[in-house]
Amino acid sequence: MLTFWSAALGLSLLLYVLLDGFDLGIGVLFLFAPSERHRRHMMDAVSPVWDGNETWLIISGATLFGVFPAAYAILLGAFYIPVIVMLCGLILRGVAFEFRSKTLHMRWLWTLSFGVGSIVAAFTQGAAIGAFVQELPVRDGIYVGSAFSWVSWYSILCGFGLVFGYALLGACWLIHKTETEVRDFGYAVMPRILAGLAAFLVLAAIGLFAFHMRVAGTWFERPWLLVPLAVGALAGALLVYGVWKRIDRLPLPMTVVMFVAAFVTMVGSLLPFIVPFSLTIAEAAAPPASLAFMFWGIGLVIYPVTLIYTAAVYWVFRGKVQPLGEYEGDDLPEPGSVLAEATVAVELARRDLASTMADLKSNLTPAHVMEDASRAGRAALGAAVHRGAEIARTPEGAAAIGLGAMALLRAFLRPRQPKR
Numbered sequence: 001m002l003t004f005w006s007a008a009l010g011l012s013l014l015l016y017v018l019l020d021g022f023d024l025g026i027g028v029l030f031l032f033a034p035s036e037r038h039r040r041h042m043m044d045a046v047s048p049v050w051d052g053n054e055t056w057l058i059i060s061g062a063t064l065f066g067v068f069p070a071a072y073a074i075l076l077g078a079f080y081i082p083v084i085v086m087l088c089g090l091i092l093r094g095v096a097f098e099f100r101s102k103t104l105h106m107r108w109l110w111t112l113s114f115g116v117g118s119i120v121a122a123f124t125q126g127a128a129i130g131a132f133v134q135e136l137p138v139r140d141g142i143y144v145g146s147a148f149s150w151v152s153w154y155s156i157l158c159g160f161g162l163v164f165g166y167a168l169l170g171a172c173w174l175i176h177k178t179e180t181e182v183r184d185f186g187y188a189v190m191p192r193i194l195a196g197l198a199a200f201l202v203l204a205a206i207g208l209f210a211f212h213m214r215v216a217g218t219w220f221e222r223p224w225l226l227v228p229l230a231v232g233a234l235a236g237a238l239l240v241y242g243v244w245k246r247i248d249r250l251p252l253p254m255t256v257v258m259f260v261a262a263f264v265t266m267v268g269s270l271l272p273f274i275v276p277f278s279l280t281i282a283e284a285a286a287p288p289a290s291l292a293f294m295f296w297g298i299g300l301v302i303y304p305v306t307l308i309y310t311a312a313v314y315w316v317f318r319g320k321v322q323p324l325g326e327y328e329g330d331d332l333p334e335p336g337s338v339l340a341e342a343t344v345a346v347e348l349a350r351r352d353l354a355s356t357m358a359d360l361k362s363n364l365t366p367a368h369v370m371e372d373a374s375r376a377g378r379a380a381l382g383a384a385v386h387r388g389a390e391i392a393r394t395p396e397g398a399a400a401i402g403l404g405a406m407a408l409l410r411a412f413l414r415p416r417q418p419k420r
Contacts, residue, residue, distance in 0.1 A: 001288065001291045001292065001295060002281065002282065002285055002291065004295065004299065005063065005067045005068075005285075005291060005294075005295075005299075006281055008063060008299065008303060009060065009063045009064065009067065009068070010263075010267060012056050012059045012060040012063060012303075013056075013060050013263075014259075014260065014263050015056045015310070016053070016054075016056035016057045016060055017259060017263070018169070018256060018259055018260075019049075019052075019053040019056060019310070020053040020054055020056070020057065021165070021166045021169040021170075021259070022046075022166070022169035022170050022172070022173040023046055023049075023050045023053050023170075024093075024118045024121055024122045024166045024170070025118075025122075025165075025166035025167045025168065025169040025170020025171065025173070026042055026045070026046050026118075026170040026173060026174065027093055027114055027115055027117065027118025027119070027170070028115065028118050028119055028122065028163060028166060028167045028170060029042070029167055029170050029171060029174070029185075029189060030042060030111065030114055030115045030118070031111075031112070031115035031116075032189065033185065034185065036107075037181075038181065038182055038185055039111065041178055041181075041182040041321075042174065042178075042182060043097075043101075044321050044322075045173065045174060045177045045178050045182070045321045046173070047097075048313065048316075048317040049313055049314065049317060050097070051094075052309070052310060052313055054090065055306060055310075056306075059302070059303070059306065062298070063298070066286065066290070066294050066298070067285065067286055067290075067291060067294060068274060068281070068284040068285060068286070069284070069286055070141055070279060070283065070284040070285075071274045071275050071279055071284040073143070074136065074138055074141070074142070074143045074275050074278070074279065075132075075275065077143040078131070078136045078143050078145060078149065078150060079128045079131070079150060080147060081147055081148070081150075082124040082125075082127055082128045082150060083124075083128075085120060085124045086120070086121050086124040086125060086128075088117075088120070089116075089117040089118070089119075089120030089121035089124065090117065090121050091117075092113050092114075092116070092117035092120075093113065093114050093117030093118050093121065094117075095110075095113070096110040096111070096113035096114035096117060097114060100114065118166075119163060122159075122162050122163045122166045123159040123160065123162070123163055124159065125159075125162055126155075126158045126159040126160070126161055126162025126163065126165075127150065127151075127155040127156060127158060127159035128150065128155070129158055129162065130152070130154050130155035130156070130157065130158025130159065130161075131149075131150035131151075131152065131154075131155040131158075132276065133158075133213065133215050133266070133276065134152060134154050134155065134213060135213070135214070135276050135277055135278070136149070136150075136275060136276070136278065137149060138275060138278035138279065141278075141279060141283070154204075154207050154211070157200065157203055157204060157207065158204065160196075160200065161197070161200035161201075161204060164193055164196040164197040164200055165197060165259070167189075167193050168190075168193050168194070168197060168255055169252075169255055169259070171186040171187075171189050171190050171193055171251075172186070172251040172252040172255045173186075173252060174186035175187060175190075175248055175251050175252065176248060176249070176251070176252040177320060177321045178320065178321055179320055179322075183248070187243060187246060190243045190251075191243075194239075194240065194243075214276070214277055215266075215269045215270065215276065216269075218268075218269045218270075219269065222268065222269070224268070225265055225268050225269060228260075228261040228262075228264040228265045228268070229261065229265055231257065231261045232257070232258045232261030232262060232265070235254040235255075235257035235258045235261065236254070236258055238250060238254045239251055239254040239255060239258070242254060
């Protein structure tokens with residue numbers, strides 16, 4: 001039973017890193033996209049699956065809480081602040097994901113929020129992993145550090161490293177799922193991401209040996225750990241080859257292999273501990289009756305259903321993604337001034353009128369024509385008044401209205417020449 005739950009926790013953590021990793025990586029790259037058209041296509045590439053990816057984070061937390069309560073108590077006490085900051089970042093990017101497609105005037109704010117929320121979530125996860133590997137201050141199964149004991153140069157380095165790692169997953173997902181200019185954008189950012197990731201790996205390896213971390217010592221005690229390291233290195237070489245030759249089907253699988261190899265190496269270095277060198281898996285486990293109770297509910301129902309749902313979603317939405325252009329006013333100029341707002345409003349009104357006229361052609365009876373024309377006129381008048389009120393509330397709109405009123409007043413008061 002304990003083996004089953006250990007494997008289930010490891011699988012759910014690995015699936016979260018892989019699935020939400022490319023999701024967060026696209027958010028990181030979102031800030032560097034050349035245009036709004038690129039950003040819309042990037043959204044289209046991730047929108048069918050992004051909200052289901054975070055399910056694995058919830059399952060991991062629930063498994064840790066129910067099956068390994070002693071480890072949950074230590075880890076939550078040590079990482080309370082990073083967890084809160086990470087959740088704030090995830091909430092911010094989730095709100096931005098939904099809101100940016102509903103607005104024209106404040107779209108830049110939600111674009112910025114989506115990118116910043118993704119970077120914050122990725123960085124805090126990486127910082128927590130760095131502090132976890134560096135060992136936590138634990139005495140007799142109780143966390144004895146402060147709320148900021150997780151902060152160190154090594155944890156900060158790991159935070160930046162995971163931002164680069166997730167950006168790599170995001171770029172590979174864009175190459176795998178899109179075509180034309182967005183795929184070219186994925187290839188264009190890849191050299192800088194790989195350079196940043198390589199620098200992180202070198203510094204992280206130096207830190208492991210320079211500070212004599214015990215996790216590095218296990219690599220010499222367990223030679224089989226060289227196998228996943230070699231597999232990861234081979235996948236990295238194939239990744240570089242795929243980017244160099246622009247082979248779309250190669251970068252994403254090779255990056256996934258690299259992440260799996262790194263995960264296996266870390267887990268293999270720490271076993272049998274669940275909290276590095278302080279608490280073993282057996283010591284952290286709940287009583288056998290609790291494990292059996294959760295097995296019949298979560299183990300045999302929740303896990304399989306979630307796995308089947310995840311596999312089905314990725315199967316349904318397989319293949320390249322074409323830009324949907326489903327947002328209102330997508331092909332119109334981005335608003336930044338009163339003139340642009342007016343242009344957008346006029347164009348949307350023209351499209352509404354064209355759509356109404358097309359509908360009228362299919363209803364040839366006079367009663368339908370009069371009824372539809374009346375409805376269209378009221379709708380157009382209401383939309384124009386609503387849009388005008390929105391523009392008038394802005395400082396530029398109020399200034400324009402004031403200048404127009406002054407011009408009308410001057411024209412009205414101007415003395416007229418007597419007729420000869």
